[in-house]
Amino acid sequence: MTDTTAITSEAEIIAMLAPLSAGASGAFGLTDDCAQFSPRPGYDLILKTDPVRAGVHFFADDPPEAIAWKALAVNVSDLAAKGARPVGYLLALSFPDAPTKGWMTAFAHGLGAAQTAFGCVLLGGDTDRAPGPLSIAVTVIGEVPEGTMVRRAAARVGDAIFVSGTLGDSGIGLRLHREAREGRQELRTRWGLTEYQTGYFIDRYLRPQPRIDLAEVVRRHASAAMDVSDGLVKDLTRMCKASGVGAVIDSGLIEWSPAMVIVIRQQPELFSAILSAGDDYEILATVPPEHCAAMPPAMHRIGTILAGAGVKVTRIDGTEIAFDKTGWDHF
């Protein structure tokens, strides 16, 4: 049974999270003001902070395990795209109201599951109460062998464009999750999705899987990379802009999940929205021609880097797809 007693002190929260710092001697069991971290010689540290907030990145009443997982996953995803291995993280929690013990227990479980899956350890952090939505600010630390971080700004003309996994699932998951929370199932019915397929989409939204499995291949073979978190077209546009190049994508080469194929068949006009949906947490990488053969099956070639500027997305027949909105804007 869930413990609905309210947490009454920061010390209680620290005690519940302290087991997550086991294995990191520099976390001092979360009893100190700062964390100490001793990087391995010969490695660069890669740092990222990307806070998530209720009402923006998740719903306040989402399962606490999923909220915790997502808060860590979205940060680890950035590391993976840089070719880095996550080693530790700091966690700053801001609660509008004191959470219950049951909520905190579930949150700690979710965080524990995520850090075990991603291979990193809680180093320290901060907890307070402040008005506004629940906010979870993770700062993640990763490492790469010295000088090997994969940059965003290094795509070169002639490189092939690869993307991992399947795109758009999380965007559809958000729509299905929202209607399920409101007790509706119009979209699910319109698309003719089974319970399993609906669950698949919602899980992609709630529990994104950062591609740490691909970090090494990206580090060894990609000229440039970043994670796809704000929509493929928007993120590729950013990469091209930073690199001073252009790109063309053949939308016919993009890999879709079996469930997504059903959605697109039922509602083909969703196609451009799917391509510009956020929360994918896949890796977008440019790969020099001589390295393309080294790409694993999880990485799909979808286009080419060109001279010039801008990103063009074509249909199978070569005609161009226009976008009203290329992706998620945080601002």
Add this chain to the structure above:
Amino acid sequence: MTDTTAITSEAEIIAMLAPLSAGASGAFGLTDDCAQFSPRPGYDLILKTDPVRAGVHFFADDPPEAIAWKALAVNVSDLAAKGARPVGYLLALSFPDAPTKGWMTAFAHGLGAAQTAFGCVLLGGDTDRAPGPLSIAVTVIGEVPEGTMVRRAAARVGDAIFVSGTLGDSGIGLRLHREAREGRQELRTRWGLTEYQTGYFIDRYLRPQPRIDLAEVVRRHASAAMDVSDGLVKDLTRMCKASGVGAVIDSGLIEWSPAMVIVIRQQPELFSAILSAGDDYEILATVPPEHCAAMPPAMHRIGTILAGAGVKVTRIDGTEIAFDKTGWDHF
């Protein structure tokens, strides 16, 4: 004249902050998703994240320069108390509404002034818009020679207790700042403060000065240390608890600012509130007897670590002072 045009994109904010990353090659001019940091061999990294929020740590209409300064200062303060030197920081900004260009320019100036004063550089971060108060999450990175971080949990029986600077000024500054914002001056009149004295207190609240000047002496001579941010008694109690010891403080040995002496004379009953006010950002350190002579004039000996538990504060005549509230609780 202040530019009141609204900022319309994250890119605009990044462009305004990018100059602050000059000198950190691993910040890539804020054009990448992650920052790369290459620590010096023979050094441990010290990490801290302590977000600040409008309505809790500052007022939303405080000068943007002061908000920026404080956001960085409160984090650097923790590093100083660990004996560490700040080297870089990540910055996650969350705006309820788009700031104006004038506001962002002033904020960037304040941040620039702070990082120059503290000796660190902006490495990266994130900006988004979310409901709730303006939130600024700084994660600061410091370094100490390997194995020399000063712990919180290492105070020993017989150690002298030192505290830097003068206490309580910021707490009085908050009261004066609040009444000035509301167009009142009752407290100022009651205490008979000059404009200069009032300004002194408010500045201590708005622009705390982390004691980086004392980091090295603390690292060389303190057995345990932490910054005083939630009130002397509360923070010393935490240190004693973590170290498994008790403490006695002679309140007659605490150093007060000249302006504070005036306030205490006018309203002696404020004494315990002053001792438990937060936002001091001074350093609390325990020092073994043989190291006491090495303490600089900025560090004042105020008490002794004892066997047992709990913190006792005495008057000059040896009687004990009772506290209703020992300090600021975040929760």
